[in-house]
Amino acid sequence: MPGKVHVTTTINGESVEFLCEPRQTILEVLRDQLDLTGTKEGCSNGNCGACSILVNGEVIDSCLMMGVEAEGQEITTIEGVASADGLHPLQQKFLEHAALQCGICTPGFIVAAKALLDQESDPSEERIRLYLAGNLCRCTGYDKIVRAVQDAASEMAE
Amino acid sequence: MNAFDYAAPQSVDEAISLLSAGNGNIGMLAGGTDLIAQLKEGRKIDLMIDLKQIPEATALSFDEDSGLSIGAATPCSKIYSYDVVQSRYPALVDCTSLIGSIQIQNRGTVGGNFCNASPAADTPPAVIVLGGTCRIAGPNGTREVAAEDFFTGPGQSVLQSGEFLVSIQVPTPAANSGAFFLRFIPRNEMDIAVANAAASVVLDSDKTTIQEARVAIGAVAPTPLLIADAGAALVGKAVDDEDAIEAACAASRAAARPISDMRGTIEQRIHLSGVLTRRAIQGAIQRAKES
Amino acid sequence: MATKTEDYLGITDYKVIGTRPIRHDGVDKVVGRAKYGADIDMAGMLHGAVVRSPHAHARIESIDTSKAEALAGVKAVITVEDLPLQEDKIEDLGEGAANLRHLRANVLADGKVLYHGHAVAAVAATDIHTAQEAVDLIDVEYEVLQPVLTVQEAMEEDAPLLLEDQTTQSLGEDTGQKSNVCTHFRHELGDVEKGFAEAELVIEREFDTATVHQGYIEPQNATALWAADDQITVWCSTQGAFTVREQTAQILDVPVSQVKVVPMEIGGGFGGKIRIYLEPLAAILSRQTGRPVKMVMSRTEVLQATGPTAGSYIKCKMGIDKAGKIIAAYAYMAYESGGFPGSWAAPGAMCIFAPYNIPNVLIDGYEVLVNKPQTMAYRAPGATNAAFASETIIDEICEQLDVDPLEFRLNNSAREGTRRADGPVYPRIGNEECVKTALSSEHYATQLSGKNRGRGIASGFWFNVGLKSSAAASVNSDGTVSLVEGSTDIGGTRTSIAMQLAEVLGIRAEDVKPQVADTDSIGDTDVTGGSRTTFATGWAAYQCALDIKEQLIKRAAKLWEISADDVVFDDGTFSSSDSSKTISFKDLAGMLDEIGGPVMGRATVNPSGVGGAFAVMIVDIEVDTETGKVEILRVSMIQDAGKAVYPSYVEGQMQGGVAQGIGWALNEEYAYNGDGLLANASLLDYRMPTCLDLPMIETHIVEVPNPGHPYGVRGVGEVPIVPPAAAVANAIYDAVGVRMTNLPMSPAEVLKALWAKNGGTGTA
Numbered sequence A: 001m002p003g004k005v006h007v008t009t010t011i012n013g014e015s016v017e018f019l020c021e022p023r024q025t026i027l028e029v030l031r032d033q034l035d036l037t038g039t040k041e042g043c044s045n046g047n048c049g050a051c052s053i054l055v056n057g058e059v060i061d062s063c064l065m066m067g068v069e070a071e072g073q074e075i076t077t078i079e080g081v082a083s084a085d086g087l088h089p090l091q092q093k094f095l096e097h098a099a100l101q102c103g104i105c106t107p108g109f110i111v112a113a114k115a116l117l118d119q120e121s122d123p124s125e126e127r128i129r130l131y132l133a134g135n136l137c138r139c140t141g142y143d144k145i146v147r148a149v150q151d152a153a154s155e156m157a158e
Numbered sequence B: 001m002n003a004f005d006y007a008a009p010q011s012v013d014e015a016i017s018l019l020s021a022g023n024g025n026i027g028m029l030a031g032g033t034d035l036i037a038q039l040k041e042g043r044k045i046d047l048m049i050d051l052k053q054i055p056e057a058t059a060l061s062f063d064e065d066s067g068l069s070i071g072a073a074t075p076c077s078k079i080y081s082y083d084v085v086q087s088r089y090p091a092l093v094d095c096t097s098l099i100g101s102i103q104i105q106n107r108g109t110v111g112g113n114f115c116n117a118s119p120a121a122d123t124p125p126a127v128i129v130l131g132g133t134c135r136i137a138g139p140n141g142t143r144e145v146a147a148e149d150f151f152t153g154p155g156q157s158v159l160q161s162g163e164f165l166v167s168i169q170v171p172t173p174a175a176n177s178g179a180f181f182l183r184f185i186p187r188n189e190m191d192i193a194v195a196n197a198a199a200s201v202v203l204d205s206d207k208t209t210i211q212e213a214r215v216a217i218g219a220v221a222p223t224p225l226l227i228a229d230a231g232a233a234l235v236g237k238a239v240d241d242e243d244a245i246e247a248a249c250a251a252s253r254a255a256a257r258p259i260s261d262m263r264g265t266i267e268q269r270i271h272l273s274g275v276l277t278r279r280a281i282q283g284a285i286q287r288a289k290e291s
Numbered sequence C: 001m002a003t004k005t006e007d008y009l010g011i012t013d014y015k016v017i018g019t020r021p022i023r024h025d026g027v028d029k030v031v032g033r034a035k036y037g038a039d040i041d042m043a044g045m046l047h048g049a050v051v052r053s054p055h056a057h058a059r060i061e062s063i064d065t066s067k068a069e070a071l072a073g074v075k076a077v078i079t080v081e082d083l084p085l086q087e088d089k090i091e092d093l094g095e096g097a098a099n100l101r102h103l104r105a106n107v108l109a110d111g112k113v114l115y116h117g118h119a120v121a122a123v124a125a126t127d128i129h130t131a132q133e134a135v136d137l138i139d140v141e142y143e144v145l146q147p148v149l150t151v152q153e154a155m156e157e158d159a160p161l162l163l164e165d166q167t168t169q170s171l172g173e174d175t176g177q178k179s180n181v182c183t184h185f186r187h188e189l190g191d192v193e194k195g196f197a198e199a200e201l202v203i204e205r206e207f208d209t210a211t212v213h214q215g216y217i218e219p220q221n222a223t224a225l226w227a228a229d230d231q232i233t234v235w236c237s238t239q240g241a242f243t244v245r246e247q248t249a250q251i252l253d254v255p256v257s258q259v260k261v262v263p264m265e266i267g268g269g270f271g272g273k274i275r276i277y278l279e280p281l282a283a284i285l286s287r288q289t290g291r292p293v294k295m296v297m298s299r300t301e302v303l304q305a306t307g308p309t310a311g312s313y314i315k316c317k318m319g320i321d322k323a324g325k326i327i328a329a330y331a332y333m334a335y336e337s338g339g340f341p342g343s344w345a346a347p348g349a350m351c352i353f354a355p356y357n358i359p360n361v362l363i364d365g366y367e368v369l370v371n372k373p374q375t376m377a378y379r380a381p382g383a384t385n386a387a388f389a390s391e392t393i394i395d396e397i398c399e400q401l402d403v404d405p406l407e408f409r410l411n412n413s414a415r416e417g418t419r420r421a422d423g424p425v426y427p428r429i430g431n432e433e434c435v436k437t438a439l440s441s442e443h444y445a446t447q448l449s450g451k452n453r454g455r456g457i458a459s460g461f462w463f464n465v466g467l468k469s470s471a472a473a474s475v476n477s478d479g480t481v482s483l484v485e486g487s488t489d490i491g492g493t494r495t496s497i498a499m500q501l502a503e504v505l506g507i508r509a510e511d512v513k514p515q516v517a518d519t520d521s522i523g524d525t526d527v528t529g530g531s532r533t534t535f536a537t538g539w540a541a542y543q544c545a546l547d548i549k550e551q552l553i554k555r556a557a558k559l560w561e562i563s564a565d566d567v568v569f570d571d572g573t574f575s576s577s578d579s580s581k582t583i584s585f586k587d588l589a590g591m592l593d594e595i596g597g598p599v600m601g602r603a604t605v606n607p608s609g610v611g612g613a614f615a616v617m618i619v620d621i622e623v624d625t626e627t628g629k630v631e632i633l634r635v636s637m638i639q640d641a642g643k644a645v646y647p648s649y650v651e652g653q654m655q656g657g658v659a660q661g662i663g664w665a666l667n668e669e670y671a672y673n674g675d676g677l678l679a680n681a682s683l684l685d686y687r688m689p690t691c692l693d694l695p696m697i698e699t700h701i702v703e704v705p706n707p708g709h710p711y712g713v714r715g716v717g718e719v720p721i722v723p724p725a726a727a728v729a730n731a732i733y734d735a736v737g738v739r740m741t742n743l744p745m746s747p748a749e750v751l752k753a754l755w756a757k758n759g760g761t762g763t764a
Helices: A026-033 A089-096 A106-119 A125-131 A143-157 B012-021 B035-040 B076-081 B083-088 B090-096 B110-116 B123-129 B228-234 B242-255 B266-290 C026-031 C066-070 C100-107 C128-137 C151-155 C192-198 C241-252 C279-289 C299-305 C345-351 C383-401 C405-411 C431-439 C493-505 C533-560 C585-590 C647-666 C724-736 C747-758
Strands: A005-011 A014-020 A052-055 A058-061 A074-076 B005-007 B026-029 B047-050 B060-063 B067-071 B133-138 B141-146 B151-153 B164-170 B177-184 B195-203 B210-218 C046-052 C058-064 C074-078 C090-092 C097-099 C119-125 C139-144 C167-170 C173-178 C181-189 C201-209 C221-226 C232-236 C259-263 C293-296 C312-320 C326-338 C360-369 C453-462 C469-475 C481-485 C512-516 C567-570 C573-576 C582-584 C600-605 C613-624 C629-640 C697-702
Touching: A014 A026, A026 A052, A052 A106, A058 A106, A089 A106, A089 A143, A089 C026, A106 A125, A106 A143, A106 C026, A125 A143, A143 C647, B012 B047, B012 B133, B012 B164, B026 B035, B067 B083, B067 B110, B076 B083, B076 B090, B083 B090, B090 B123, B090 B177, B090 B195, B110 B123, B110 B164, B123 B177, B123 B195, B123 B210, B177 B266, B195 B266, B210 B228, B210 B242, B210 B266, B228 B242, B242 B266, B266 C747, C046 C128, C046 C279, C046 C299, C058 C119, C066 C074, C066 C128, C074 C128, C074 C279, C090 C100, C090 C241, C097 C100, C100 C241, C119 C128, C119 C279, C151 C312, C151 C326, C151 C360, C181 C345, C192 C312, C192 C326, C192 C360, C201 C383, C221 C279, C232 C241, C232 C279, C241 C259, C241 C279, C279 C293, C312 C383, C326 C345, C326 C383, C345 C360, C345 C383, C345 C453, C383 C405, C383 C453, C383 C724, C405 C431, C405 C453, C431 C453, C431 C613, C431 C629, C431 C697, C453 C724, C469 C493, C469 C533, C481 C493, C481 C533, C493 C512, C493 C533, C533 C567, C533 C573, C533 C585, C533 C600, C573 C585, C582 C585, C613 C647, C613 C724, C629 C647, C629 C724, C629 C747, C647 C697, C647 C724, C724 C747
Parallel strands: A005 A074, B005 B047, B026 B047, C046 C293, C167 C181, C232 C259, C326 C360, C481 C512, C629 C697
Antiparallel strands: A005 A014, A052 A058, A052 A074, B060 B067, B067 B164, B133 B141, B133 B164, B177 B195, B195 B210, C046 C119, C058 C139, C074 C119, C090 C097, C167 C173, C181 C360, C201 C312, C221 C232, C221 C293, C312 C326, C453 C613, C469 C481, C469 C600, C567 C573, C573 C582, C613 C629
């Protein structure tokens, strides 16, 4: 059996080292080895977005990235979105707008929406819907999610 | 997922030696959006070769003489964010910006889309109508294959054992030209094309007559198809010649030989070949007029 | 709006109910800290995986586990032989029921596999990859049998039988006839033949609807530890910890007290997380290894082998008299039950004509075995299929009579005193109010213009359920209340339940600290399903608060050394006739140690005063006539909530139901190939709506209080999925003039209908 690979990476601003088998996805490493279970697994093949993480600021499905690929990258997970100062505006607006029901898709949505708002300060509703189309939510019908992202964008622009 | 080894070569030569040393069960990793999904579904490999450390495989550059070079491991979002692609190759924006989700576009590559060789792949028709070529590295050096000749069947390409796709070259668009790609999916995102189509046209200087035209369709045959008859039907015709456009659509429908599956029926796909061909031609003409 | 009844308090100045606090579990869920079932990790934990049938219908000839057992890291392999035998015994699941013998054979196939993905064996290994490798090493030999995939095929006399011992129960009697038809039932009201004979207009249509899945984003999971003292703990994501305990104990043949179920946060259910799948496997693998075993389904497994809801064949006929009243209605409803008995025609039959006052009705219902996974509830199970039939016929009637579809619905509306075909006479209901709200809505008043655009209307009904709930609460010294309840929280019910307690005690919603407890820590509580949780567990919280109030009145009396009869509690303050004696809830809570010690309230309820819910949907769509694709332009859902306790989440239920209903309407379906293999077991090809497929979803909450609840609460979760499929079909007709009778109305189907109408070949 092939040996494990030593990987050095940055996760939520901290330098992290781990050993993983080449066949382990970064999702598996985050959840099962690093206890970062906020990133969820919904479909395991890139069709639901529940496992969204940021790699160098860009949102990806962590189920479709291998752990070994994390070498030298900067990763942000849902656990790294809030700060010591409190919740990120997206997190606060998700709460205020009741933009979550069961909550399993919520980390993925917040991470994806953060990637959007980090790049664009005033996205249109259409743009938000396009950007978040890779994140499935089965509870909300998306209405309150889109409104929460819009509201967070306005607040962050102030 | 079965166990495998992982290697991240730093050069084309290193990748070629890894390929020749392997026993054939090798997975080439670019964005992983097809490969990793396939591994989870039971595909077995012994070695995963990650192409992302190879400069030629991740380069994205443009030169007025040689055109656009897209490294095989360049993610879609890098391509459609590149200002030259946005200004000169809008058909590449069309196809790279609708594959999967933003998450997929941040990982998935045109090179992977080619090598996976799905009949329904979204980037080949656009690359084909733009006259793109595939630069393939192998033990005996590098060769170039026209994009329309790259595919040999579902999941099959001209890549031989020991070879890999390094980059895709797309010539500089001619003056007064335009190209357009679109697909039909049941949802508005996150689907595999039921059918897709791309067209490119070069107009005369007063932008009223079509001088050159290429049409390609996908998801309606074992490989993406360059429809020579469709292009021929347009050449020399006025941009508003509806009969010529209908002749091109008829050529696409005639060339389509789809299957029925859970994504679409034969009748629907043949019909859509015509509908999408017309919309692609109209989109290409519009862009050429605006160029 | 409604006057006080025996149960309904008639309160008009709520302080907490009707407000929009931040949900109590919200922060944990937006920062990724909330623990769902798959987030469990334990020292020494093993990972399980399941061997599944590659065939839709086959006899198992042999299972060879030896190669798997020999693989390094594999700790246990089990088959059905490892599950205790079960007799025929019907187990009520709270929403649906199961015969234990069938439940066992669904958990692990017993001699025969009945659907693609049916579990055949399970393994536990040191890591998930090894477990999956072991699955590939288990050799199962099958004798492949002819699959039966539609109810029509399954009902044919010479159809292959799925269960050789299955006989038809017809009108309550066992016919002794071996058949795939498990059940035939009938509801009769008036004289339907006479009604049709008197009708001026009769329309009859046939409908086919595809099997669909709830599509919760979190796959099923279960982790079990069978300890050396034979105490079994199960951590899982479920709609009902108590039904998981009951089912698991039965399948393992142990007393319920030996099983503790710890409900983790649950990532969606919609009816699909009630039956057990993995729990007994994890438990037995744990017993065999002495280690905790975690099992998590892949998305493919979820789609192949959990409980989608029934596809159906419905024939529906309605007759209208001269006055434009529905005088007769008939429905033949055949629903798939999947590989084992138990389906959703019965609730469908309760809903199909429910919004209308119809004197003559006949409904024949059939539940039929097919080679698909055993069906399960899905949000108003059976009702969406039913409304698709009846509500599109209503639309056709309105067209033929040239009457406004909402005026027609008002003119024929069921109201208090109307008898439904299956028996019940309605108490006060809000159907008319919903229709009137739709009629006066800005959406309906706004003309829709544009080519190939159309508007559709449909009504829907769901009866809602009551069932058992328990709550316990303790008063904290800082004036807050810790509330423990047994309803797993799928969408904000901790808060909607806590608000009902807070309302009684005059404290803020935020001053209640609700938590969902395991089965050893709270009284029996039925599933979070049937739109019952805010209604019934909310009622338990209300009762629990009354219990606290009574005790605190006695404590205030003790404090003041007066009679408890002389203490009143109002708006959070205790007072007596002596105006100097007042004390707030908070201050009294801080003194409890000095006046008798801690105070706890408790309540168990099993309320019967369930209030049915009605809804009306307006939808505007555009059809691309070249591709058959339907775009949703605008949608409004109007729904009677009785009383919206937590309006943000009532709206959320309405919006979610609409979104699921639109998915069902347009693209969702189980696509089986001719061999009965599921071809689209992924979220790529099982096409649920993305946010780019939907517009904002407008909501109008109507509040006609349910006379059977203290606060007038009706269930709100399910009815919004009932109208969408029919409303979209009616809008398609309005847009392009084709009547769609099959679900989903996918682009290919709409295109086919357009070709049929326009006489095109499709390739012109």
